Amino acid sequence: MTTNRFHAIRLAALLTALALVATACGGSDEGSTSSSSAATDGAATTTSEPLAITLSYDWPTVDFEAVPIVVAQQKGWFAEQGVDVELIFPPDAASSAKVLATGDSDLALLTTTDIAFSVKSELPITSIGNYTMSNNWGLFTKPGTPVSIDGLKGKRISTYGDSWTKAMLPFVLDNAGLTNKDVEEVVVDWDLPLLLNGKIDVATNTTNFMLAGVRDETGEDPNYLLARDYGAPDVPVWVYAGNKAWLAEHADGAKGFLAAIAKATEWACANPEEATTLFGEAYPDSGYSFSYNRIGWTDTCRYMQDDAGQYFTQTDEQWTTLGEALKGIGELDTVADPSAYYTNEYLPAG
Amino acid sequence: MRAGTLLRGVLTPIISIALVFLLWDLIIRGFAVETFVAPSPGETLDALRENWSTLWPLALETIRETVYGFLVGAALGFALAVVMAQLRILQGLIYPVLIVSQAVPIVAIAAPLVILLGFGIAPKIVIVAWIVFFPVAVNVLDGLANVDRDLLSLARAMGGSRRRVFLHIRLPATVSPLYTGLKIGATYAVTGAVIGELVASTGSSLAGFQRAANSSLDTPAVWAAMLLMTVIGISWFLLVVGLEYLTTPWKHRAARRRLRFGAANDPRS
Amino acid sequence: MTAGTPKLRVEGATKAFGENLALAPASLVLQPGEFVSLVGPSGCGKSTLFNIVSGLLAPDAGHVQLDGRDITGTAGNVGYMLQKDLLVPWRSVVDNITLGAALTRGVTKADRAQAVDFARRYGLGDFLEHYPHALSGGMRQRVALMRTLATNHDVLLLDEPFGALDSQTRLEMQQWLLQVWAETQRTVLFVTHDVDESIFLSDRVLVMSPRPGRIAAELVVDLPRPRTLELMTTPAFNDVKREIITLLHGRAAA
Incomplete structure (x- = not known):
């Protein structure tokens, strides 16, 4: 789904995003050499070199939905998990899934419809955790x-x-x-x-x-x-997704990532003012005001946990429901088995 | 002679287009580009065929926007040029505005246009006209300014009235520059219509189809729409070229009517 | 030459452009049916005098009369033709010939018939509907002259009409012009800097000199008509030529 978040800076942002993708492609090669040593290390420890992870955002420019990622990075919670996350921005909203599929990024923030269509278009990606748990x-x-x-x-x-x-x-x-x-x-x-x-x-x-x-x-x-x-189904709007080949090689990296994100999300929702400030420091030129970010982030928090207070956890039902809804309007010919869309394999323990 | 013209006029463009498709195919295959990143020509044509029943009515709408906007823009550009050529002071006033109008990013004016004019065809016509009127105005103005001074002197010496000199000398002299402007405008006109469609439209549009296909990761369909837009643009350009050919026989024919005695009468041969 | 009203009379025409006196008081008289040439180096005021007669330029002093009527500063009274053929590219031969009518009052059937007649009579019969770009230089000048004739003015001002043609074509065109002139009985004022051309064509030659431009001398060319190319090699022709060259040369040396 497409929400036009900040129209005026779109063109400029598009160019920057292209440049970022270009540099990220170059950078990920270096990252993969260092990550191979971390991967063989098994359990994440702080002593070995962190695993470099590239995450493609779901929008060409940054906004408050990146707060958990920014907080985890700034607070050192990614480092605790032995990962180092670089955020990159796709040229357009629909390209994040493609960037992920080509391996130009390891993880991505996507809309759930991206995942539904990626199965149809045979993109080698899968959803590893809900960003929001319900439909806002x-x-x-x-x-x-x-x-x-x-x-x-x-x-x-x-x-x-x-x-x-x-x-x-x-x-x-x-x-x-x-x-x-x-x-x-x-x-x-x-x-x-x-x-x-x-x-x-x-x-x-x-x-x-x-x-x-x-x-x-x-x-x-x-x-x-x-x-x-x-009457509309209460299915999540956004998910964290991973490149299947990368996930197979870096299961611990994915788990570490989600563990750090869980901690950061919880903290940022409990401390929206501080979280917004951290975000503003990381992206001073985002083009958004502090109040815009605070309002947006605070509202996002209302949809990030399910009734049991859980983050991330996906269900067969959410994917089947979305698939059927898309089939109902002719966008999908068939609804695949739920396992084709997601896995809960990388959820952090506990 | 006819065979040579045919070869140059028809065959070479076909070959060059075929080469573009070949190169496109080679790049996709050679670099093993995934379909979801960029489809091959074959996949694009397949997607075009599959979505034809949806795409064709949308293409007709885009064509309508392009044609109306083009006609409005051309008429406006021509009228402005004539007015400016008549009155120096108006030229001084209007010309800078023309330049400014083209320096404004069209994307930036598209949104306010929708707010002012609504979601129908009107804002698209305005955007296309906005793009087309400029090359027409500038070229026609140049044409009017560059009419042979001696010819004008001759016309005056013959006792020609201002109105008749304008009608028989100045106005026909704008035909060539007019077509130059129209051809430039024709290549951009479709882009204008698509920008208009992207900003807002009632229901579906070619640009809307493309965006929806993009959001559902159906890259071949995105490219199919793109190909269709390109074909509309090229067709419109060719139509203008054809119109120019038909309406300016003095550029490519020896005589107005069919030669009665064949080419032997051509004094240059 | 004194009997009756002259066809064209210029009296004391003067023109200055700023400080620069382009034409000192110039006077000339053309009798009906006369062919008179103006020769002189560039800058001698030929074109200025021409533009004054055609009405494109108003003189600072003096006046121009046609058939005794004052036409000073008014255009559309005489035929006018330049070295550039100035054919209109989008009009066919016939339509170029009728341009004068189109620019003044609209083309009638009679205008077209006359144009077709002119074109047929003077070697353009096969090219009635041709566009100018398809014609040779000589033919284009013929069309331009036909266009001048078709304005039906008694006086034709021809400003180096054959100046851009090669010498072979020029000779043909000169003979052709004499034929046209004889048949249509027009009065011609002809500008050239080709001395041979001026003698071959004219009844009289006016020699002009520069700084300031003025008419310095007049020579009557008393050679028999109709004239043929052989005339150009006769002693009589050479006598006139020598005289003109001396006049021109004398001026240049001064």
């Missing part, structure tokens, strides 16, 4: 304009024309007793200005980015309803 995608109206499931008829609704939205929107419309024909769907590149200018009635997006964007722009909160409360 929903329908938004601008501040002061109420949103209700019964008032959707005849409304102009923006989407990004992406598969996630195509799969999720029918559930909500169905719940309201409507079909595609009862609303005017427009495909846009960036919903925020159109929503605030009243050119669209309803925007579809995830809560963390929309809350941060609207509040940063207007100082007020948008009104929204979560799709999961209106």
